[in-house]
Amino acid sequence: MAASIVCGRTSMFFRSLNGISCSKTLLSANSQTLLLQTASYNPKPLRLKLREPYIPDRSSEKTPDWQKTPRYDRKLFGRYGSASGIDPASLWPNHEQLERIIEEENQWHPPLEVMLKNLQEEERQDTEKRQAKEKLIAANMAKMPKMIADWRKEKLQKKTKMNEEKTRRSKLLAEARESLGQTLDPRNHKFLEMVAELEKEEKKKQKVMKKKQKHEQAAVPPPPPPPVAAP
C-alpha cells in the first residue's frame, strides 16, 4: 500500500525522464541501493490549443481587415503550420523590406569595431584634457614661490612706508607744538599751513641738490670724447 504510493510518486518523477520503468525503481527501492529520492518539479502541461484550425476566408468581405494582414498570416502559420495554407516564403521579409531593415540597422546599430574606435577616441580626448589641465596647474605651481616672495616684499614695503608716515607726522606735530606752544590737532588749519611751508622748503632743498648732482655728472663725462676727436 505504502509501496504503491512510493511507486506512484517515483513513476511520476521518472515519466519526465522517459527512461526507467516503474518496476525497476521499485526493485531498486526495495534492494536499498543508491536511490536518490529527489523531489520532482512538474510544470503545468503546455496547452497549445491547436485543435480545429480557423482559417479566415480572404476573398469574402465579412472577414475583418486585421485577419487579412501578413502579421495574422504569420500567426496562423505559427499555430497550424502548412495546414493554414500560407506560403512559408512570405514569413521572411522581401528584398525591399530587407533593404530597409539593413539601412536601419546600419544607422542605429554600428558594428563593434566602430564602437571600439569611438570609445578609444573618447578616452583619448579625456586624457588629453586631463593632461592639459595638469600641465597648467604644474606651471602655475612653479610660479608660486616667486609670487609669494613678491607679495611678501610688497607687504613689507607697505608696512615700512606706514611706519615712516607715522614717524613723520609725529615729528611735524612735535615741531608745531614747539613753535606754537600748544598741541595742535593735525586737521587744524594752522598745522596744515605749517606742514605746507615745511614741504615747500624741502622741495627747494631737493631741487638744489638735484642741480648740484647734474653739474657734477656733466663735469665728469666731457673730458674723454675730445682727445679721441683730435687725431
Add this chain to the structure above:
Amino acid sequence: MSFPKKPGKALDILKNLPRITLANLRPEPGSIKADKRLGRGQHGGNRSGRGHKGQRQRGNRPRLGFEGGHTPFYLSIPKYGYNEGHSLRPQYQPLSLKRLQYLIDLGRVDPSQPIDLTQLVNGRGVTIQPLKRDYGVQLVDEGADIFAAKINIEVQRASEGAIAAIERNGGVITTGFYDPISLGILIKPVPFFLRGQPIPKRMLPGQDMVPFYTDAENRGYLADPEKIQQARLALAQKYGYILPDISKDELYHMLAMRKDVRQIFFGLAPGWVVNMSEKKILKPTDEKLLKYYRS
C-alpha cells in the same frame, strides 16, 4: 547535496501507514485564517468595527497623505533627482548562488546541460519582465560558501565572488548581452515560435556597455579567450583556490559550449522559423537573406 545515502526509517514507517483520505487530512495550523464577517452577531454587528459617526464610519476620509490642510510631508520635502531617468536604467534580476544550488538540488535546473536564462525561467527560478527595463539576470555571491555544482552558466552580470565560486567548482561562467526583443524571445520561446516569425539576430550592446562585455574580468562574451584564461588564473590566486583544469573533464564538450554573438538559442541560428504544430524548422535559401542573417 543533502540526500540520504539509503532509504531510512521514514520509508519503513510510510509503508505501514494507512491510506490517505479526507478524514486523515487537516490543514497546517496557522495556514487557514477565518474570514471577517461584518454585520453578524454581537461582535461583528452594530457598527461593524467602523467606529462612531463622522468620516470614519461614513467612509469619507480624505486621501492618503492629507494632513488637515497644511502642507503635508510628501509635498514639503523638495524634489531631488534620485529617480531621474529611472526608466532608462537597465535592471538585472538578482540570482543568488544559494538559490541556484537549491534549484539544481531539486532538479528544476539541469546541470548536465548549459544553463541559460531560458532554463532558469523554465524552472521558475527567476522571473524576468523585459517591459520593466529588465535586461536579464545577475549572479550574486550570497551562498558562495555552500555552492558545489559544476555548471556552464550564462548570465548578464556576475559579481566577482560568484565567478570565483563557479570556477572553483570547475564550472564555466559567461556574461552575455540580450537586447530587449531578444530577451523577450529568450524567456518565452514557445509563444515566440507560435508567432511564426523568423528568429532575429541578437543585437550588440550599446556603446556604454561594450567596455563591460569586452572585459575579461567580467567574463564578457566579446572578450579575448586568452585574456579570460589569464583572468581565471588571476582570480584563483586572489581567492586562494586551485583552478581545476576543465580540458581534462569528461563534460568538457558541454562546458565549452558557448553561443555565437548573434545567436539567441543553442542549436538554432537567426533566420530560421520553428513550427511547433508540425515540429519542423524552416530555413531561408535566398542569398541576401542568408547574408543578412549571417552578418
